[in-house]
Amino acid sequence: MPTHTTLDTYQGLVSTFADFLVVAIHTVLYERDIYPRASFLSARKYNFPVRQNRHPKVCRWVADAVSAVETELLKGTVARVAVVIYSSASQPLERFVFDLSSFPAVPPAEATTPFLENSATVSLVDLAEQFRGVMQKLAFCGSSLTPLPENCSFTVCIELKANEEAPIGQTSTPWIPSQPSLQPVSVVAGGAEGESSGLGGSGGNSSIGKDLGGVKTTPVRAVESGSFVLEVWVEEGRAKMNGPPVVTSG
Incomplete structure (x- = not known):
């Protein structure tokens, strides 16, 4: 976390979220036994x-x-942003979703420009307390979710806003399209472990989006401080569970 006590720029919001996301990913890898616990x-x-x-x-x-x-x-x-866990047969089993759709819309050229309204300023003390609440929930996800099979893999994915162009081929980062089952019409990102994941077109595939939302969604926690608004939840996929869609209470 930055040494100052407030965040008042979009770049500050993004940097703080990225710092949090690193910790969250390692927590998910540990709690879902993706790697041996002795390696943590x-x-x-x-x-x-x-x-x-x-x-x-x-x-x-x-x-x-x-x-x-x-x-x-x-x-x-x-x-x-989502952390997706796959079976050894590359079937999506779980998605840990971090919804940033309520972040402010700021042009890239103004990412370092201070917010005009004081109500948009983010308290880092308040944010750290709320992040702690998310970590507490993630730390117990192993006991609230049904077990995973052995030899699972994972990836990090992004879902773009509507009408945004996929970053495939635009940068040195190897963004690749996800499988159609994880792509809504507005396109979603995904890929195999070991590659940063991006999104691509649907190609008219009838299986588009069938694994999004899963058959069970478990809320983790919402985080809100000034302009920093984040929702976190876990989706358990059809390859892992059977039955009609269910939403559990948080």
């Missing part, structure tokens, strides 16, 4: 005990993926 170190963030994978390649991949997400966020094109 104990750490502390937001005055709360957290875990971080100690393997350099994992740490670098997560850092690079979040950096790529941060770049797209600064363009103002991202509506949601």
Whole structure:
């Protein structure tokens, strides 16, 4: 977190979210047993005990993926970020969704311009407390979600706002299209573990979007302080569970 006590620019919001996202990803990897628990170190963030994978390649991949997400966020094109867990057969089992659609719309050229309204300024003390609440919920997700099979993989995905152009081929980051089942008409991002994920066209596939929303959605927590508005939830997919769509209370 920055050393000052408030955030008053869009760039500050994005940087703070990116810092939080790194911690959240490592927490998900630990709680969902994507890697052996012995490969994680104990750490502390937001005055709360957290875990971080100690393997350099994992740490670098997560850092690079979040950096790529941060770049797209600064363009103002991202509506949601998701950590997607796949089975060994590449079926989406769970999506940890971070909804940023309520972030302010700021042109890239004005990312460092201070907000005009005092009500838009974000208190970092308040934000850290709310982030701690999210981490507490994520730390117990292993007991509230049904178990995953062995040999799962993961990726980091972005969902773009409507009518935004996919970043595929635009940067050095290897954004790639997700499978059609994770792409709504407005297009969503995804990819295989080890690659930062992007989005692409649907190609008219009839399976478009069938895995979005899953069959069970569990709210994690909403975060709101000034211009920083974030919602977090978990979706359990059809490949993992059977039955009609259900929304559980948070």
